[in-house]
Structures are given as structure tokens and as C-alpha cells.
Amino acid sequence: MEYNIALLKGDGIGAEIVDSAVAVLVKVGEKFGHRFYFKPYLIGGCAIDAVGEPLPEETVKGCLESDSVLLGAVGGPKWDELPGDKRPEKALLGIRKALGLYANLRPAKMFPALKGASPLREDIISAGFDIMIVRELTGGIYFGERGIREGKFGEEAYDTEAYSVKEVDRIGRVAFETAMKRSKRVTSIDKANVLETSRLWRRTMRAIAAEYPEVQYSDMLVDNAAMQLVRDPKQFDVVVTSNMFGDILSDEASQITGSVGMLASASLGDTKRGMYEPIHGSAPDIAGQNKANPTATILSAAMMLRYSFGLGDEADCIETAVDKVLGMGYRTADIIGTAGGTPLSCSEMAERIVSAV
Ligand code: NAD
Numbered sequence: 001m002e003y004n005i006a007l008l009k010g011d012g013i014g015a016e017i018v019d020s021a022v023a024v025l026v027k028v029g030e031k032f033g034h035r036f037y038f039k040p041y042l043i044g045g046c047a048i049d050a051v052g053e054p055l056p057e058e059t060v061k062g063c064l065e066s067d068s069v070l071l072g073a074v075g076g077p078k079w080d081e082l083p084g085d086k087r088p089e090k091a092l093l094g095i096r097k098a099l100g101l102y103a104n105l106r107p108a109k110m111f112p113a114l115k116g117a118s119p120l121r122e123d124i125i126s127a128g129f130d131i132m133i134v135r136e137l138t139g140g141i142y143f144g145e146r147g148i149r150e151g152k153f154g155e156e157a158y159d160t161e162a163y164s165v166k167e168v169d170r171i172g173r174v175a176f177e178t179a180m181k182r183s184k185r186v187t188s189i190d191k192a193n194v195l196e197t198s199r200l201w202r203r204t205m206r207a208i209a210a211e212y213p214e215v216q217y218s219d220m221l222v223d224n225a226a227m228q229l230v231r232d233p234k235q236f237d238v239v240v241t242s243n244m245f246g247d248i249l250s251d252e253a254s255q256i257t258g259s260v261g262m263l264a265s266a267s268l269g270d271t272k273r274g275m276y277e278p279i280h281g282s283a284p285d286i287a288g289q290n291k292a293n294p295t296a297t298i299l300s301a302a303m304m305l306r307y308s309f310g311l312g313d314e315a316d317c318i319e320t321a322v323d324k325v326l327g328m329g330y331r332t333a334d335i336i337g338t339a340g341g342t343p344l345s346c347s348e349m350a351e352r353i354v355s356a357v
Helices: 014-032 045-051 057-065 090-098 112-117 165-180 196-211 222-231 243-257 295-307 312-327 346-356
Strands: 002-010 035-040 068-073 103-109 130-136 146-151 154-159 185-190 216-221 238-241 264-268 275-278
Touching: 002 014, 002 045, 002 057, 014 035, 014 068, 014 295, 014 312, 014 346, 057 090, 068 295, 103 165, 103 243, 103 295, 112 312, 130 165, 130 243, 165 185, 165 196, 165 238, 185 196, 185 222, 185 243, 196 216, 216 222, 222 238, 222 243, 238 243, 264 295, 275 295, 295 312, 295 346, 312 346
Parallel strands: 002 035, 002 068, 068 275, 130 238, 185 216, 185 238
Antiparallel strands: 103 130, 103 264, 146 154, 264 275
């Protein structure tokens, strides 16, 4: 099969980590008989420098014409003083909107070889955990009506949350379909004891659950979920939640793995085309030094194979290669920790993973 992939390397360590993922995809293509064609486009600070805007029209067009999009990261101190709507990060909202991406999938997986990096106690993580957080990305309080007005106590600010059945239904279906490819459990997180939007959310999720008898469904209040994530993370498989709860819980879930440089993400919509990126930023403090951990971006490429191209075996192959390389004790600086290992640069880590594919 042949696939066209748009590359948005962006700023900081973006080029190093995306080049690493490309090397792994090329090897997977050779091994399984696929052809990947890569086309780079500008995004973020480098686009501001080159053409004066963070998300050039040509980039949007190129992504829309591609089968999928691989993103590094955007932003850096050079562009920090620009006004909000001119900043590199603005391009992320723009590209998600242009591609109609409403579902954000963020795995938080404990890599057995990196247990020492988790801030949680050994007895809590001894059995490992592998959580997939499915976050609604384009609705809720981040997009609702807001403003400043004169209230009962003088000046007040307000933000509003609205969710339609349609929005909840489509993110719910992403969660249940994802669970069908995993261990068939979905936990929906809400605040139904207080919020009307959460009551509609819960009612809609329960209706979808009735259509998936194979999936074990439960709902949980967000305050309890925040506690359960650190008390017993392995109880979760797929977690589905609203934009703001997902923003907060996905960061909590990534922190308990202890290795931000290892975590991938996918943003999906109604078409097969998705945008895949590491959860970390452009790491300006180590940019251009060949020190970055390329694994999160490599695992993002694996998610692209699984979710956009339906190539599950090829995705498994990349994930197994990563486990193997970690198992052999190879580490980039961010994950070497106190247990030690063989220190590798970004390109050396990529070479090891390529060899293990
Ligand atoms: P960051 O994730 O870039 O860096 C936080 C810390 O983690 C740094 O010490 C960095 O060196 C380290 N780190 C991050 N990724 C690493 C990797 N792959 N390997 C090794 N170490 C790694 O977050 P920040 O410092 O808050 O933000 C830096 C810039 O990135 C800002 O301009 C921010 O707006 C931007 N940002 C972009 C995205 C994105 O493009 N999706 C996401 C978050 C932040």
C-alpha cells in the first residue's frame, strides 16, 4: 500500500524527533511492503519567520491532501512576546479545526523498564497500567460563550459549557470503538452530580453502551477519577471525558508514567486522516543538541499506522521494538534516571529502534 504523510516538524526539537520517526516508518515500509511518501510543511515559529504567519494556507492545503499528518512540536522563547493570535501555538488550534479533529487519544502506559521513573509507589504500579484517555477536543467550556460583565458583587467573568447529544455521541463512539481494539472496558468521566452538561453526557454514553454489550461500561465522577488514577491506575482501560476534564486528567495520567518523552497522541475526526504528535512541547532547552527522546514521536507514528491506516501488525512491530530497546537498557538522557543504562543521543536511540523493527 502507498500512503502520503504530511510532516509538520515545527520548532525546537521538532526536526530531530520527526526525522527519527520517518526513519522508523521507512524501515516498517521495507519490512511489510508499504511505501510512505513524506512532504514537509511549515508550522509554528518557523512559519512565522519564513512567511509571517504560524499556519500558512499551503500547510492546511497540504495536510488536507495527505492521508495523515505527523507533527513534532511548535513554540519557543523567540516567539513568546507575540500577541496570542500570532503565536506559534495558535497554529495547533487552527490545524485541528481545519482537519475537523474532535477526538484526542492519549495513551498513558507504564513501560516495565521505566518503572523507577514513576512517582507512584512500587506496589501500586507493580502490575503496570495501560490507559487510553479519549478527550473531546472541540467543544465544552473552552469553546463556550464567555465574557466579563457586571455581577452581584461588581465585575465578574464567566465561561459557559454546552454539549450537544451529537458531540457526546461522536466522541463516545470513538471511545467504544477504541475499547473494542483493546481490553473492552470504557469509563466515562463526568460531574453528573452537579452539571447539567454532565447529565446529558452520562445519558448519551449509557445509550451507546447499550449498543456495545461486549464492552464493560462504567461512569465515574471526575473528583473520584482524579483520586483513582493515583490510587489504582490499572483499573482503567479506555477513559472518555469532556474537553476540560480530559485536559487535566490526561496530564495527570502522563505524569504517573514518569516519562513524558515516551508518550504519543492522536487527534481524530470523521475521516481516516488524523494528526499524530508527541504530548511534549518543543523543548527549546535541548533543541539542536541531539539530546531529545524521539520515542514519543516514533510511538505517535505507530498510532498513525493503527488508527489512520488500519495497519495493526505494523504498529505492534514498532511498539515491540521500543519495548525491546528499553529492555536492553538503552536510554536517552530524560529517562536514564537513577537506575542507569546505556546513554544514547536522539539519533542513536532512533537507530536502535530502527534496527529492532
Ligand atoms: P516541553 O515539553 O517542551 O519541555 C518540558 C521539559 O521536558 C523540558 O525540560 C524539556 O527539555 C523536556 N522534554 C520535553 N520533551 C522531551 C523529549 N522528547 N526528550 C527529552 N526531554 C524532553 O514544555 P515547555 O518547556 O513548557 O514548552 C516549551 C515550548 O513548547 C513552549 O513554547 C510551549 O508553548 C511549546 N509547547 C508546544 C506543544 C505542542 O507543540 N504540541 C505542547 C506543549 C508545549
